[in-house]
Amino acid sequence: MTTIISNGADQVQDQRENPVPDAGPATPVHRGLLRFATAGSVDDGKSTLVGRLLYDSKSVLSDQLEAAERTSTARGSATVDLSLLVDGLRAEREQGITIDVAYRYFATPARTFILADTPGHVQYTRNTVTGASTADVVVVLVDARTGVIAQTRNHATVAALLGVPHLVLAVNKIDLVDYDQEVFDRIAGEFADYATGLGIKDVVAVPISALNGDNVVTRSEAMPWYDGPSVLEFLETVDITHDRDDQSMRFPVQYVIRPGSDYAADPDYRGYAGRISAGTVRRGDPIVVLPQGIPTSVVGIDTADGPREVAYAGESVTLLLADNIDIARGDLLAAAADAPRTLTEFQATVTQLGDKPLRKGARLLLRYGTSTSRVIVGSLDHLLHIDTLQVAESPEQLALNDIGLITLRLVEPLPVEPYRNGGRVGSLLLVDPADGTTVAAGMVGDRQQDLHPRS
Amino acid sequence: MTSTQVSPAVAADPQLAALESEAIHILREVAGEFDRPVILFSGGKDSVLVLHLARKAFHPAPVPFALLHVDTGHNFPEVLHYRDEVAASGGLRLHVAKVQDWIDDGRLAERPDGTRNPLQTVPLLDSINDLGFDAVIGGARRDEERSRAKERIFSIRDAFGGWDPRRQRPELWDLYNGRHAPGEHTRVFPISNWTELDVWRYIAKEQIELPQIYYAHERDVFSRSGMWLTPGEWGGPKPGEEIVRRQVRYRTVGDMSCTGAVDSSADTVAAVIEEIIGTRITERGATRADDRMTEAAMEDRKREGYF
Secondary structure (H helix, E strand, O other), rough: OOOOOOOOHHHHHHHEEEEEEOOOOOOOOOOOOEEEEEEOOOOOOHHHHHHHHHHHHHOOOOHHHHHHHHHHHHOOOOOEEEEEEEEEOOHHHHHHHOOOEEEEEEOOOOOEEEEEEEOOOOOOHHHHHHHHHHOOOEEEEEEEEEEEEEHHHHHHHHHHHOOOEEEEEEEEEEHOOOOHHHHHHHHHHHHHHHHHHOOEEEEEEEEEEEEOOEEEOOOOOOOOOOOOOOOHHHHHHOOOOOOOOOOOEEOOOEEEOOOOOHOOOOOOOOOEEEEEOOOOEEEOEEEEEEOEEEEEEEEEOOOOOOEEOOEEEOOEEEEEEOOOOOOOOOOOEEEEHOOOOEEEEEEEEEEOOOOOEOOOEEEEEEOOOOOEEEEEEEEEEEEEEEOOEEEEEOOEEEEOEEEEEEEEEEEEOOOOOOEEEEEOEEEEEEEEOOOOOEEEEEEEOOOHHHHHOOO | OOOOOHHHHHOOOOOHHHHHHHHHHHHHHHHHHHOEEEEOOOOOOOHHHHHHOOOOOOHOOOOEEEEEEOOOOOOOHHHHHHHHHHHOOOOEEEEEEEHHHHHOOOOOOOOOOOHHHHHHHHHHHHHHHHOOEEEEEEOOOOOOOOOHHHHEEEEEEEEOOOOOHHOOOOOOEEEOOHHHHHHHHEEEEEOOOOOOHHHHHHHHOOOOOOOOOHHEEEEEEEEEOEEOOEEOOOEEEOOOOOEEEEEEEEEOOOOOOOOOOOOOOOHHHHHHHHHHHHHOOHHHHHHHHHHHHHHHHHHHHHOOOOO
């Protein structure tokens, strides 16, 4: 893959002579951290888009740019190939492919971004799933000349299965169709129909040229008919504050802190360390310890910075409880009002990540919350064709990159509950006990049922 | 610590709070999942940060990890002094693997250019094997270098310590899988998602003490390959390399033979943060000769088992 900036090296030179990024006019409100993922097929120009986002947001530093220039020159190119800024490994550069998810960091005055850059090979559904699992927004690329293809629908489906609330369709290479509004409208309409049919609430399409920078960071003058945001403007302003509803409290115990004689102030100190995966915990809250089913209450929320009255989802804290109960890593502390039931059999929608196919009867380890349990694959219930949303009942196996519904059987009951957006509740891994390989990743429940395909 | 002034904006920073909670979660996973974890601790700011986060993660209990440092013999004396003080004051068990010992008994040979940074890999892997560590916690960040951009938070290493990018496991949500076969080990990077600026803003917020060479000071230096190097027993300066006195600071701290200082007047945490916001060269590009050798220098060293 070779891409070249058409407006030449002069612009590159300009940027380097301007050593401090322009602070711009009045500093906008800082909206905090946004995680997003990019997905597209091999020739959609995704590396160029990511390179362009980094370059135009002045997140590329001069030594990185010089390295890209050196390589471009060595290849006989007169201009800088922006995709070189993000092609990571030598193996990839030599073959012109991207083989794995790479993480990029950049910031604008409005927001800080963590970008999961996922590769575009058709068979790499597993990487799209990985990148999108932590994303607030997924940006899907299509080539304006080919429009929506099977892989585009795959990316949208994966985003919907994972519960990603915002989807951006970047219609790239719009310059190669003469900035034609009709072409854009047709692709955007087709995609919006499909994505809203999947239940994704917020779908936006943007006509771009990653190569020329049209509508990537700044709005393009080549398309007066388009009055929406640039890709970066959308990312800077999208509201994610209400994406995760206030949910009943869940706290998987990671580690029991018992300092003993090392803590003279209270040698009997016994705290349960973990990260609140959902909801809010307050001092005094009634909770239940699972799977034991023992009720108790929170008498203290401890941190190294001092005690707290209240703590929120995503925060790492240590809980002190009213009763002396035998609690270990893997147990779940849950709001007493609506604690999950414990189960010995449940269904999960899984993506096969390992090379070895998944079959009925497989004996595996289940990673759920902080627990590790032995499980047996009781049945393979269906295989989901993610480009058509059709299912095939009772498949023989799930091969690498297949998504399907399976039934898992446990030896000991476990408080599993349906997957919630963001994946801190209801997400799981299946692990090969022999070599520790992650065989599959899954979401509790039948996620396909939640999608609403067009008939 | 030269400055302890903290602006209210930094103190209440939700982004730093999120990064801290993520790192503490990762460190507690290590304590819960592994038998013999160790923190790679050089006294450099990233390893200091990891240790600080570990203290917070297990408070009020002591940190349940040992410390390991590979000493090239060319380290800055003030950093080694700092390293020993931190280990002693925290009651931590510090293991030091000296490259010199490996050279003395013939397991390693000095390189013609005198640089010892690439020689660290063998003592590191030998120590991991001899001391039986199954989780090795490091302060590497994904923003440092492009092969690190693809690094996992839990990264599996084979029996030779090698890193095969194709063997790494997908990491979804906040579920980390560190299971490995006997003889293999897992490298863990709790501050993967931090940038250089995040690290410094957190150092300001938490008032973390660092070795003084991170702040601007007068120092005798000489120029080599566009970097200011400190003269020393490691082999500099060569004839023709002139020693000058300049006001400099170190952005990274490693082997003296390949870690360069930058011209700087930033003598407080706040001034360092200002300097980083304005900088146009990455941390490694400015200061690490070892990453300049070839375009894929870091990728090659990682494959061989480097940090």
